[in-house]
Amino acid sequence: MERRPTIIDVALRAGVSKSTVSLVLQHSPAVREETRAQVRAAMADLGYVYNRTAATMRTANAGLIGLVINDLRNPFFTEFATALQMALAKRGYAAVVANTDEDSRLQAQVIGAMIEHGVSALIVSPAYGVDATAFDAIERAGIPAMQVLRKVDARTGLFPFAAPDYRAGGHLATEHLLASGARRIAFVGGLAGREVTQERMSGYLAALQSRGLKPLFLPGRASRAFGRDAALVLRRDHPEVDAVLCFNDLIALGLLSGTAEIGREVGKAFKVVGFDDIEECAQCYPALTTVRCDIASFGEGVARTVLEWLEEGVMPQPETRTPVELVIRTSSGAVA
C-alpha cells in the first residue's frame, strides 16, 4: 500500500516534464509519437494509474453519475438501473447508486452524499413523500438532474422528466380486454393519490367510459403479496369480474399465483393483464399479457440524454414520454 506513482514519477522516468505526461494522458496531438511511446512505457513500468480525483479538482468533471432509485429490489427498477449503469459505463462514466426504499428522508441523505462526492449529474426515480426538498438541494448545488419514471417536482424546466407513456398503456390493455369480450374489468393495485397510478388508470377509465362500463378499483401496494391476496378478494367479493388490469407485473404475477392456489383458471373466463413487461412475464405460467415499457431501452435513452446534456449542453425536453406496446400472451386468453 505504498504511495501510488504520480505523473511526476512518470515524467522523471520518461525524461520529460509532467505537463507532457498530462498531455499524453489526454491524447493531445501536441505530443510527438516517439515521446508518447516513452511516456506510455514509463507508465507501464511504474504501474501508474490515473488519479481521476485529482483531475476532477481542476476540471470539475468527475465522470461520476448519481443514480437514486426508490425501490431497487423491484425487477422493473433493477432492470432500469442496470441498463442505465451499463450504458454509462460504455461511455466512460461510473455510477454511484443508492436505493432509497421509498423513504424520502433516506433519499435526501443519499442525494446530499452524492453531491458531496461531486457527481456530474443525478438521475432520480424519486420516492413519494413529505420531504420534497431533495430537489432543492440539487438546485442549490447547480447539478443537472433528471426525474425519471415518477414526477415529484413540478419544475420540469429545471429537472426534466422522462417516463413511458403510462396512460396509453392503460388504454391499450383495456381495449384489448374489451375486444376479447371482457365486460367487468377491475383495476388492481396502485395507490389512489399517486400520479403513476392515476395515469395508468386514466387510460383504463377512458376505455370503460366510452362503452358505458363501470370501473372497479382495488388499491394496494405494488407487490406480489398484494396480488396474491387480491385473487381471494376478487373471488369472494367480486365474482362477476371477468378480467383484471394490474397496476404492475409484480401484482399480476402474485395474482396469478393466488389464482392458481384457489384453483381458478386464468385465460378465458378470467383474464389477467400486467404492466411493465419485466422479464419474468414471458416465463411464468400462464405467460402474462402485459404492457411493454421496454425499460432497458428506456434506461439507455436516459443515459444518452443525460450525457448529451453534460457533454454538449443540450438541455432535455421538460417532459419525454416513450411509447409502450401491448404484448399478448396466454393470461388474457391467447392460445399458447
Added chain:
Amino acid sequence: MERRPTIIDVALRAGVSKSTVSLVLQHSPAVREETRAQVRAAMADLGYVYNRTAATMRTANAGLIGLVINDLRNPFFTEFATALQMALAKRGYAAVVANTDEDSRLQAQVIGAMIEHGVSALIVSPAYGVDATAFDAIERAGIPAMQVLRKVDARTGLFPFAAPDYRAGGHLATEHLLASGARRIAFVGGLAGREVTQERMSGYLAALQSRGLKPLFLPGRASRAFGRDAALVLRRDHPEVDAVLCFNDLIALGLLSGTAEIGREVGKAFKVVGFDDIEECAQCYPALTTVRCDIASFGEGVARTVLEWLEEGVMPQPETRTPVELVIRTSSGAVA
C-alpha cells in the same frame, strides 16, 4: 452553475480562518461552541456544500466503495447488492456499482475505472472467465478487496473470500427430500466446472452416496428459462425422478412454471427444492421449499467486514462461510 462556495468563502463570512472552518467540518473539539455556531451559520447562508473530492486528495479516503457484480438482474445478486449498498450508506459510504453481465472483459474495465475513481475498497462477485487479471490490477493498486459469493482468485490471503455454506445447503436439502420419501432425486442446473455448482452438488452427492442412491445431474444455465425447459425434459426422459434439487431458485421457479404448464402436480409425487430463498419463493404457488442463504444479512455482514478492514485495519479471515438453513414449504410436500 456558478462557482460553489468554498471554505474560504465561509471563513470570510464567519470572520475566521479557513483552518477553523475545516476544523468545524471535522467536528474537532478544538473549536469553541460560539465560533462553531458562527461558522455553521455562515455555511447555511452561503449554501456551502462540502467538497469531498478535495478532502480525498489530502487524506486519500474517498468514502467510496466499489461494488462489482456478475449479474445484477438476478434477484439473488440484486438483494445482495442492495443490502450491502444500504449498509454502506448508513455508515457514510457511497457505493459505485457496476454490473459485468458475466463478462470478464467488462469486469476488468469497470474495475479499472473504479480504481481511477479512487475507491477505498472493492467488493466483487466475480464473473467466471478467462480474464482473471482483474485482481492483479487491484493488487497493483494496493486496494483492499474481497471476493464474495464466488471465488476466482486463490489468493484468499490477499483477497478474502466470503460466501454462504453452499455445501451444507445441498446436504440439508437432499436429506430433507430423502426423509420425505424421495428416492430418485435429480440435481438440476448449474455448470459442471464451476466451484459454486460443485459445492452445492457435493452435499447432494454425499447424502445420496450414504444411501447408495444414484445421482442424476442436468446441467444448465441458472435461469427461469432453463428451469422451464427442464420440466419437459424430466417428464420425457426421466419419468422416474420423484424429486429435484435445483441449483438456484430461479431454476426452481422456472421448473414450477413448466411443471404447471404440462399439468404435472408438484408436492407429493414430485417434489421441488430451490436454493437461495429469494423473496419470491414465499409468494409463488406452490410456495417453494429452498435453502435460505439470508443474502441480505450476508450483504450487511460483508459491509461490516470491509469497513472494519478499512477503518480499523482488521484484515478479514481468508475464508468466511455463513450458515444456511432449510425453509420447508409446499413444493416439497409440506401442507400449506
Added chain:
DNA sequence: CTGAAAGCGCTTACAG
C-alpha cells in the same frame, strides 16, 4: 513540441 508555475478545495502539522 516541452517546461515552469499557478491553482482546484481541502487537511494537517506547526506556531502563536
Added chain:
DNA sequence: CTGAAAGCGCTTACAG
C-alpha cells in the same frame, strides 16, 4: 483556541 503555509495529483494557459 486560531492563523499562515505547504501539499495532495492533476490541468491549463503561457512562454519558449
